[in-house]
Amino acid sequence: MKRALITGITGQDGRYLAEFLSGQDYQVFGVVRGQNNPKAQMIQEENPALELVEGDLTDLSSLIAVIEQVQPDEVYNLGAISFVQLSFRQPELTADITGLGVLRMLEAVRIVGGSENNPMRFYQASSSEMFGKVRETPQNERTAFHPRSPYGVAKVFGHNVTVNYREAYGLHASSGILFNHESPRRGLEFVTRKITNSLARIKLGLQDSISLGNLESARDWGFAGDYVEAMWKMLQQDTPDDYVVATGETHTIRDFLDVAFRIAGYDDWEPFVSHDTRFERPTEVDLLMGDASKASKELGWTPKVGFEELVERMYEHDLAWERTKAGNSSA
Ligand code: NAP
Ligand code: G4F
Numbered sequence: 001m002k003r004a005l006i007t008g009i010t011g012q013d014g015r016y017l018a019e020f021l022s023g024q025d026y027q028v029f030g031v032v033r034g035q036n037n038p039k040a041q042m043i044q045e046e047n048p049a050l051e052l053v054e055g056d057l058t059d060l061s062s063l064i065a066v067i068e069q070v071q072p073d074e075v076y077n078l079g080a081i082s083f084v085q086l087s088f089r090q091p092e093l094t095a096d097i098t099g100l101g102v103l104r105m106l107e108a109v110r111i112v113g114g115s116e117n118n119p120m121r122f123y124q125a126s127s128s129e130m131f132g133k134v135r136e137t138p139q140n141e142r143t144a145f146h147p148r149s150p151y152g153v154a155k156v157f158g159h160n161v162t163v164n165y166r167e168a169y170g171l172h173a174s175s176g177i178l179f180n181h182e183s184p185r186r187g188l189e190f191v192t193r194k195i196t197n198s199l200a201r202i203k204l205g206l207q208d209s210i211s212l213g214n215l216e217s218a219r220d221w222g223f224a225g226d227y228v229e230a231m232w233k234m235l236q237q238d239t240p241d242d243y244v245v246a247t248g249e250t251h252t253i254r255d256f257l258d259v260a261f262r263i264a265g266y267d268d269w270e271p272f273v274s275h276d277t278r279f280e281r282p283t284e285v286d287l288l289m290g291d292a293s294k295a296s297k298e299l300g301w302t303p304k305v306g307f308e309e310l311v312e313r314m315y316e317h318d319l320a321w322e323r324t325k326a327g328n329s330s331a
Helices: 014-025 040-044 059-072 084-089 089-113 149-171 189-202 222-235 253-263 293-299 308-331
Strands: 003-007 027-032 052-056 075-078 122-127 174-176 210-212 242-245 273-275
Touching: 003 014, 003 059, 014 027, 014 040, 027 040, 040 052, 040 174, 040 293, 059 089, 075 089, 075 222, 084 089, 084 149, 089 149, 089 242, 122 149, 122 222, 149 174, 149 273, 174 222, 189 210, 189 253, 189 308, 222 242, 222 293, 242 293, 253 308
Parallel strands: 003 027, 003 075, 027 052, 075 122, 122 174, 174 242, 210 273
Antiparallel strands: none
16 A cells, blocks of 8 residues: 655645545545644544644654654645735745745655655645746746745745755656646635635625625636646656646636626626725736646646536535535524
8 A cells, every 4th residue: 555645634635635545545644733733623534544643844853753654655745825815924934834845845755765765756736826927828837937926936946946856866756836726625715715605605695795806817727626636647657747737728807706606696796796905916926827738648637627617616515515504503
């Protein structure tokens, strides 16, 4: 039985990846941080086979101890401060966790055993935010980076140091440059889930409107469940490499609102959406659209869930969830 270690196990991708790997007959270990982390119980109930270990991306000795204990065949580094807006307010913390955290993971793998004799495989969760003020469209593995947030800058560091450890120490270290991927498990702070959840509450009469920032930016949105398969496929290759993972389609926040409100049975979303400058960013990423032809050709990966189906899945989930919560509180 292969052993996989995942940081960021309590996040959206960690939960899908753990399920996927359990289904592939892996023994899966997830790194949980903090004292009595409230999400630990939830993910343990969701995936009883999952084994939780303690560690923090800001603490190298904890990461070495985890890797010594688990002796994984594959390490997936998904842990990060992943919310771009928070990275403007807490830039140093973001640099430490999202940037230096990658270096610490690579060091732990290198020190415990990631050499050619002990080929522990490593996946880094890189991001399309690295392209930032994009130099070309669509973006591919050779497109130059121009990050637009402390988060994007930290991801560029994490990406580059992963490439460096591959070249300097022969580590089997791959980097997935993933474009936005969403699901019913997406955090409520991200725009897609904020919209589907608020819309479900509007539909149920629990909320009047949604406050949003910039509606003009465009994102290449896919389904998280599809994207974790690409992570795994990268680590099954003989040679480590970098891959863009994306749908190749792009939609604005306005498009997302159009589709979500139509699915919920409204003709027009404008009466329900107000503008709030607090949700704008000092620098914005205007347009992301990925070219995943390398992943398609070399990994045999293509996305399965399309944009409208994704929006519908998220909305339907939130409607059922909010209805249950409302029922429970009135009971
Ligand atoms: P997420 O839901 O925000 O999850 C982030 C995870 O990181 C959580 O499990 C969190 O744990 C953990 N974490 C935060 N600080 C940590 C620390 N100091 N030590 C250990 N773990 C820590 O993010 P996601 O959407 O699943 O994304 C997974 C990864 O892919 C992230 O690195 C993200 O930047 C990257 N990425 C995401 C997307 C996307 O569209 N989703 C696209 C490209 C790249 P707690 O629960 O304890 O806070
Ligand atoms: O949903 P978002 O916060 O995601 P963003 O910034 O694109 O970052 C996500 O995708 C990256 C991959 O490209 C990941 F690396 C990163 O970890 C994260 O998962 O914002 C999307 C867009 C932005 O242009 C933002 O300005 O939506 C715009 N927006 C407008 N109003 C809003 C809001 N975003 C949020 N979160 N909340 C709003 O009210």
